[in-house]
Amino acid sequence: MPKTLKNLIKFICFFGIGVLLIWLFTRGISPEQWSQINTAFRGANYWLLIPTMIIGIASHWFRAIRWKFLMKPLGYQPSTINTFFAVMVGYLVNLAIPRLGEVTRCGVIAKYEKVPADKLVGTMIAERAVDLLCLIFLMILTVLVQLETLGAYVNDEIIQKIGDKIAHANVTQLVIGVIILIAIIALIAWLLRRFAKSKIAVTVKNLARGILEGILSIGKMKNKGWFIVYSILIWACYLSQVYIGFYCMQETSHLGIAAALAVLMIGSVGMIVTPGGIGAYPPLVQKTLQLYGIPYVIGFAFGWIIWAAQTALVIVLGLISFIGLAVLNKAAVKETTA
Numbered sequence: 001m002p003k004t005l006k007n008l009i010k011f012i013c014f015f016g017i018g019v020l021l022i023w024l025f026t027r028g029i030s031p032e033q034w035s036q037i038n039t040a041f042r043g044a045n046y047w048l049l050i051p052t053m054i055i056g057i058a059s060h061w062f063r064a065i066r067w068k069f070l071m072k073p074l075g076y077q078p079s080t081i082n083t084f085f086a087v088m089v090g091y092l093v094n095l096a097i098p099r100l101g102e103v104t105r106c107g108v109i110a111k112y113e114k115v116p117a118d119k120l121v122g123t124m125i126a127e128r129a130v131d132l133l134c135l136i137f138l139m140i141l142t143v144l145v146q147l148e149t150l151g152a153y154v155n156d157e158i159i160q161k162i163g164d165k166i167a168h169a170n171v172t173q174l175v176i177g178v179i180i181l182i183a184i185i186a187l188i189a190w191l192l193r194r195f196a197k198s199k200i201a202v203t204v205k206n207l208a209r210g211i212l213e214g215i216l217s218i219g220k221m222k223n224k225g226w227f228i229v230y231s232i233l234i235w236a237c238y239l240s241q242v243y244i245g246f247y248c249m250q251e252t253s254h255l256g257i258a259a260a261l262a263v264l265m266i267g268s269v270g271m272i273v274t275p276g277g278i279g280a281y282p283p284l285v286q287k288t289l290q291l292y293g294i295p296y297v298i299g300f301a302f303g304w305i306i307w308a309a310q311t312a313l314v315i316v317l318g319l320i321s322f323i324g325l326a327v328l329n330k331a332a333v334k335e336t337t338a
Helices: 003-026 029-044 046-076 078-094 100-113 116-145 145-168 171-194 200-222 224-248 256-272 280-289 296-337
Strands: none
Touching: 029 256, 029 296, 046 078, 046 116, 046 224, 046 296, 078 100, 078 296, 100 116, 100 296, 116 145, 116 224, 116 256, 145 280, 224 296, 256 280, 280 296
């Protein structure tokens, strides 16, 4: 099957999931509630979205700088602007096809900064691992700080459901799964030894070596403190976006940092579930805000306003980055050949 067709099928499937979630979430809304939601939309102060977008740009810029810290131990120092453009192009592609954005941004840096793509994939994996740890830490902190408000919700909606799945899992199926996984790993190892000098085996080994080297780059950094600082800045920006966003609506303006932490924590799960959080982010935000006494229609409107602002920012910056990469690097080529 052609690669383009595969990507198209992926886009249709994931976009379809998002649309399905939107339909499931909105099908029970009555005409009276729609009227109240429209009123909430009209009453929002959209000017306050401007500072949230500026903070959003800062978070992406900090991410670009942090990514450079992972490349430095490998002997590469790409320009910050190219790295920023690559990050934004990756986010834009992710809106269409999940996880393809990570590959795309590695490809952008490989093309314009001549950094081996296999090593970049390793740094990207390391970066995502750090973000996952940050999210887990944030979840634990948020629940501990607001145990009375969030404890029951997290237990019922996350922990208990995971526990039920594990409890109902068939032991035989688990054993078979583990055996199959071990067999696959053993088969791959045997094939690599059997055809060690073949072109495919050499390519796979080089790719694995490059990825491992990229992942280990986090331990070779000389400026680990700054890497941590930029990681904190990235998540502080995410939190600030939600907190300032509360002031867009009078009904949410009284909410504090604690509620913003909860929205960020649970909303981040929505961003992971579907491309760009379409169909998942708004309802999760709405349900979270209900825990703080925010009416359904207000939570619905707020979730969609914040999601739309973030998505619009990614689309605009992504398109600008596409153009910026071509223009900026074309000029650089002319300077070097002049």
